[in-house]
Amino acid sequence: xxxxxxxxxxxxGLRAAMEADPKVIIMGEDxxxxxxxxxxxxxxxxxxxxxxxxxxxxxxxxxxxxxxxLAMRGYRPVCEIQFDGFVYPAYDQIVxxxxxxxxxxxxxxxxxxxxxxxxxGGIGAVEHHSESPEAYFAHTAGLKVVACSNPVxxxxxxxxxxxxxxxxxxxxxxxxxxxxxxxxxxxxxxPLFSSRVVRKGSDATVLAYGPMVKTALQAAAxxxxxxxxxxxxxxxxxxxxxxxxxxxxxxxxxxxVVVHEAPGNLGLGAEIAARVxxxxxxxxxxxxxxxxxxxxxxxxxxxxxxxxxxxxxxxDAVDRSLAY
Amino acid sequence: xxxxxxxTLCHRSQLMHRTQAPQARPEIEEEKTSTATxxxxxxxxxxxxxxxxxxxxxxxxxxxxxxxxxxxxxxAGSGAAANASSGFGPGLKEVFGPxxxxxxxxxxxxxxxxxxxxxxxxxxxxxxxxxxxxFYRDLVMTRRIDTEATALQRQGELGIWxxxxxxxxxxxxxxxxxxxxxxxxxTYREHGVAWCRGIDPLHLLGxxxxxxxxxxxxxxxxxxxxTIVIGAQTLHATGYAMGLQRDGLIGTGDPDRxxxxxGYFGDGATSQGDVxxxxxxASVFNAPVVFFCQNNQWAISEPIERQSKIPxxxxxxxxxxxGLRVDGNDVLAVYAVTKAALQRAREGSGPTFVEAYTYRMxxxxxxxxxxxxxxxxxxxxxKLKDPIERVKAYLSRGGxxxxxxxxxxxxxxxxxxxxxxKGCLELPDPSPLDIFDQVYEEQTPELVAQREQFASYLxxxxxxxx
Numbered sequence: 001x002x003x004x005x006x007x008x009x010x011x012x013g014l015r016a017a018m019e020a021d022p023k024v025i026i027m028g029e030d031x032x033x034x035x036x037x038x039x040x041x042x043x044x045x046x047x048x049x050x051x052x053x054x055x056x057x058x059x060x061x062x063x064x065x066x067x068x069x070l071a072m073r074g075y076r077p078v079c080e081i082q083f084d085g086f087v088y089p090a091y092d093q094i095v096x097x098x099x100x101x102x103x104x105x106x107x108x109x110x111x112x113x114x115x116x117x118x119x120x121g122g123i124g125a126v127e128h129h130s131e132s133p134e135a136y137f138a139h140t141a142g143l144k145v146v147a148c149s150n151p152v153x154x155x156x157x158x159x160x161x162x163x164x165x166x167x168x169x170x171x172x173x174x175x176x177x178x179x180x181x182x183x184x185x186x187x188x189x190x191p192l193f194s195s196r197v198v199r200k201g202s203d204a205t206v207l208a209y210g211p212m213v214k215t216a217l218q219a220a221a222x223x224x225x226x227x228x229x230x231x232x233x234x235x236x237x238x239x240x241x242x243x244x245x246x247x248x249x250x251x252x253x254x255x256x257v258v259v260h261e262a263p264g265n266l267g268l269g270a271e272i273a274a275r276v277x278x279x280x281x282x283x284x285x286x287x288x289x290x291x292x293x294x295x296x297x298x299x300x301x302x303x304x305x306x307x308x309x310x311x312x313x314x315x316d317a318v319d320r321s322l323a324y
Numbered sequence: 325x326x327x328x329x330x331x332t333l334c335h336r337s338q339l340m341h342r343t344q345a346p347q348a349r350p351e352i353e354e355e356k357t358s359t360a361t362x363x364x365x366x367x368x369x370x371x372x373x374x375x376x377x378x379x380x381x382x383x384x385x386x387x388x389x390x391x392x393x394x395x396x397x398x399x400a401g402s403g404a405a406a407n408a409s410s411g412f413g414p415g416l417k418e419v420f421g422p423x424x425x426x427x428x429x430x431x432x433x434x435x436x437x438x439x440x441x442x443x444x445x446x447x448x449x450x451x452x453x454x455x456x457x458x459f460y461r462d463l464v465m466t467r468r469i470d471t472e473a474t475a476l477q478r479q480g481e482l483g484i485w486x487x488x489x490x491x492x493x494x495x496x497x498x499x500x501x502x503x504x505x506x507x508x509x510x511t512y513r514e515h516g517v518a519w520c521r522g523i524d525p526l527h528l529l530g531x532x533x534x535x536x537x538x539x540x541x542x543x544x545x546x547x548x549x550x551t552i553v554i555g556a557q558t559l560h561a562t563g564y565a566m567g568l569q570r571d572g573l574i575g576t577g578d579p580d581r582x583x584x585x586x587g588y589f590g591d592g593a594t595s596q597g598d599v600x601x602x603x604x605x606a607s608v609f610n611a612p613v614v615f616f617c618q619n620n621q622w623a624i625s626e627p628i629e630r631q632s633k634i635p636x637x638x639x640x641x642x643x644x645x646x647g648l649r650v651d652g653n654d655v656l657a658v659y660a661v662t663k664a665a666l667q668r669a670r671e672g673s674g675p676t677f678v679e680a681y682t683y684r685m686x687x688x689x690x691x692x693x694x695x696x697x698x699x700x701x702x703x704x705x706x707k708l709k710d711p712i713e714r715v716k717a718y719l720s721r722g723g724x725x726x727x728x729x730x731x732x733x734x735x736x737x738x739x740x741x742x743x744x745x746k747g748c749l750e751l752p753d754p755s756p757l758d759i760f761d762q763v764y765e766e767q768t769p770e771l772v773a774q775r776e777q778f779a780s781y782l783x784x785x786x787x788x789x790x
Contacts, residue, residue: 065556070564107762
């Protein structure tokens, strides 16, 4: 058992992946000597060299576009986008090229590319450093999208993503980077594309991913004091969605609340609500409710705590669900 | 302030008149005069120091003053060839020459439009006449593919076709310059390069018919699938080249091992961020890639003047690697230059920008109507530089080939065209259910479910698929 932070979990996972496969390379801005602005790639260039840990020019489209060519040459690039709001210059390469190559080539060309994106708010940052753009990518066929929420998942999920032969957008909850967990390598990890019940309960189901898992768990702890048992599910995979545990829980509790930082409009919550209503209609005691960021640009950081879903807003939604 | 506004709006002749007015500073007057006579002048008047002292003499050192603003406007004005520096360096034309004229001494040519071989101090065509004969065949066959595909589109058998008419030499010259192990990243118009890589033209028709996105095997054929998004493939080419570096396939001296990449794009693409990023990547990583730009003068309706104020090949130097302008309608020159650039890459000397100066003789695609934006005289002018006619003239003049040879190629083309026509009509439509199987390498339960639902739905119709 080792105590590690979430950031360290990814660092260790990257290191393990690079040791296991010489075709794994890391590309990004400041990922080399500096070790990344969050130090996630700390020490990797020193140990694996500049050919495998590449400090790239400052152009996100270039990072992803050249990763495509490297993937065609048999490499497995792990690209770091420095902040969520900086991914858009690479959006065309991700959506029109990375996501399409397998389809376009009838599977002759695979794109085993991992695009790591620190996402979400809560760190008092300036504009473009606190966004949650996961829905853009989950909406795109050809991409897979996952989000880790804790150090142990971070360690395993990054390795599983690198081994996978499809392109994966890997979201890391930047405000949880420094939170600690106990890593026991003897414990078999869950499959990458699976959701997991992280707290059992019977009164309502709360779904979350990334940074909101902790918030959902805090809400469940507070609800218990008030006599309500909330079941919390860490979605972990956003595309494909693993709906089986969600449906099972929805049938048990009859009440579902989805929580994410991203704006509610056409977010993951909307898709999940639709699927739950399609599959669990007769089990539902209340409509699926969403607790999400508002449909505004991410606000200046002095008021981000108001913008971000927190324990109280989750419980408010749970109360509304229970009151139906 | 008012003076500045007037200057920016007035015509160049008015500008000159103004600068020649009695109150104008003599330095500017001299510069305008030298421009008017078309001379490039190395006199001290054009140095930075001279201009600065001029500014001081007139007591116009304040950047906000009218005098300095006039200088800035002159220096930056699109029509102003003046090299009035004022600290901003020389004028564009003085450094780069005219942006659009492709017939200057910088144009590398080895075969004139009349079919005469000419010497170039740096580049030579070092293959024999039999090779030129084979070039002729490739050129004619490529044009035949294009003609047949255009006809098929007109008859409703293709959804659209992007003609390469006029660009055959640029494509055959560069395509033939590749070695077997080299890798090409095409746009959607590289039918001639595809031909050189041994791609069955039927695959090209399939893409434009809409049965697939190009059915060839890009990794085995060393010819990527067509990229429709303008310029995106230049980054893929650069990344692939970086992979070659890591695989130790550069600079070993083994001609069968050392490998280069060639990325194709057009004049319009040079405005794309991706292309500029590819230049930067290739430059700083010294990637073994040749950037092969077919400047066909038009990006659909937009002329080259809308993409660049300087000759395209001149941009390369700013990125840190050499740029060359070759007569894109001269298959010998294109071959020689591309071959040298590819070899440079293979040896580990880094990227090269090759601007093949050519002309899109047809429409952008079969959906386009060039009569709306360009004059017919332009086409007539370029017809005189036809890439095939000059090769034929050379072969005929030297007795290398005769009418029997041309007839033989013609017959081969007809035979191929008939095969393509028949094959195109027989191309099977894909099954609607196939699309679910090609999205991912590891299939998702979601798509399996969607496929099953759709299959049941289709099967619910009489005679439906299941």
